[in-house]
Amino acid sequence: MTMTNNANGIAADALSIAADRGFLNELAQVKARAALEILGADSDHINWTFQKRRLERNGIAGIFSLQTAANFSPKDVDQSSDVKIAALRLAQLWEALAAVSIEGSETALTTAAIGYEIAGYRANAATLAERLSQSSSDWPMAEMMTDFLKRKLLAVVANQTQLETTQQSYEDLTALVGAAADRLLGRALVVASLYLLGGNNNLEDAVDLLDQARDAYSRVSRFAESNMCYATATCLPLMEQRATWELIADASDSGLWKRYLKLIGRGTTGRPIDSRSLSELWPSQVSALQKGLVSSRESMVLRLPTSSGKTRIAEIAIAHQLSTDPSSRCLYVAPFRALVSEIENNFIRLFADLGIRVSSFVGAYDGDEFEQRLAEASDLLIATPERLDLLERTVPEFFDRVRLVILDEGHIVSDSTRGLKYELLMSRLLVRLPETRFMLMSAVVPDQAIEDFATWMQSSDSSIVTSEWRPSVQRVARFEWRGETGVIQY
Incomplete structure (x- = not known):
């Protein structure tokens, strides 16, 4: 079995869902409705035939299949165009579902961001992370999580330092376990950030911390946060496959080369704490x-x-x-x-x-x-x-x-x-x-x-x-006149 076939085999559910004609029809509909919602246009008069619950079930199964493949065979996933196409379609599904439904929109956006990460569309993932950062979530780790998705790595480290030094009291054991899970997640994000910043080869430690945080969240029935830990853990091996520290760190022994890699790892725009890391290659x-x-x-x-x-x-x-x-x-x-x-x-x-x-x-x-x-x-x-x-x-x-x-x-x-x-x-x-x-x-x-x-x-x-690859998804449209009305056909 070739490497690509290995990835395709593990992600078989995702590939099957993403290639199904019925799914593609419903995906096109929900994307169209999402576009109308964003534009503020009335879409209630349209006879939509997609079933939201069915799409959600397929979306959950597909994303879980992709996460499993990324967890067990990250290199194969990164080299499989079929898996990346499936990840892209599922990411588009969750982004559209977030637009057409207020309930669970934050979870849908987060899932979409993870899908875009797997597909290699980091620009889309970062855009969704920006939208998440503007939400009204009361989860203390939300800002750190979105900063990590946006690759604002120095901000991740600074936020975790503040969290670790803040003294808090807890009403009961459930609150204490939840706070411990938050700190474990924060430490995992810091370890992963330090790898992208400086090449410290300890991503396995980050995965272990995410597993511990996932278990702790599950114990107090915080399943959304638990799933977030699992999703993040599956993305870390893919990040490593695309990282400059993995791909070009050994290209030169020069001190200038090492400083260059650390500089792009930190980011070069604006204040250092607001800069976005450039340590992953397209x-x-x-x-x-x-x-x-x-x-x-x-x-x-x-x-x-x-x-x-x-x-x-x-x-x-x-x-x-x-x-x-x-x-x-x-x-x-x-x-x-x-x-x-x-x-x-x-x-x-x-x-x-x-x-x-x-x-x-x-x-x-x-x-x-x-x-x-x-x-x-x-x-x-x-x-x-x-x-x-x-x-x-x-x-x-x-x-x-x-x-x-x-x-x-x-x-x-x-x-x-x-x-x-x-x-x-x-x-x-x-x-x-x-x-x-x-x-x-x-x-x-x-x-x-x-x-x-x-x-x-x-x-x-x-x-x-x-290469025909682009860093973001493009929409092709045609403008035409219908009487005195202009129509844009996507």
Whole structure:
């Protein structure tokens, strides 16, 4: 039995439910009703045929089947597209049920978030966690649980420290056991958070604490909290499979590399306590790793959808290059000023904390002495093709240290006004820098062009990375007129 078949076998109930035509029909209906509820539209006149109780029963059975598979075979689950599709559909079911029913909506949202976690859609899970954090729950652990789902890991640690130091009195044994369960859950979330923050390999301790908390909640008939502990425990092995500490921690022994991993584990936006950890990689990024992102010096061509993680792939490549060869320099070529500014802001926020000098060089072919001096002093230069062309002609020695060139929006070579100059620049760089690694990224390069780019950069077919995966679920709609009324068909 293959690994994928093993996961599919354990999750057989979920796969069967998610593929059933009757279930899919009812799922489509409840999603449509949920959309109308969110928009505030009247849907009572519609003859809905879905049965809420039946959907709930199927949803419970399906999620339990997925949790069992994730618990016993996390690696197989992470590699099974069938299991992930089932998890996605069940997550969508619970999210829709939360919208159409006030009763039990918090439990439904939590279950949906767990389903999205299993499916690999962390953005959706985090969005639901944000909605949960705005609820009126009187459970003291609700905030810590939602912070963990949002990967605000320093906030999890801070909240647990406050909980542990707070003195409380308890009316009876039931209240005491419930409080003990809360603390066990909090400690489990802290242990898991410390793993994602710093790579401490003790997730098994977190699972043990969750099992103890689950048992304690069950003893005092707090079954919703008990089920939450079980669901969280099943997600931890999947988080480990996707964690940077599991996938790329050994890519370099450099202190800079370790600091980089800890920095993205903490998060780089806003106040540290409000930052969201970036220590888990998306499927598109894992695909790039499997094609040699940090294990090879071969040039790469990547075709990935918009917002599917191309910038993070470039970031990993840059951090790895500068950690393994501190005297080298990296170039990031972006065709538009706005894109250069966006990339620079993102990279400065990250790399400045690591002592890496980042600067940008934008505009047309006219020079600016101050900008040029900044460029010459940088470890990472982000530039438009026109300015890079100017730099090549005026300061050719700048390129002596360049060991990594990232070409964003590489399909611009087909642009009728700028494409030829861009192509000539790339050709000159390829000739000038024979020992340099090139990475061309685009969302829209056709298959034949991908192979042509790989040949041009002297890369093998094994260095081509393609993926259709996106980090969030998209809805496709068509607008049409019906008389004087506009209708959007999803």
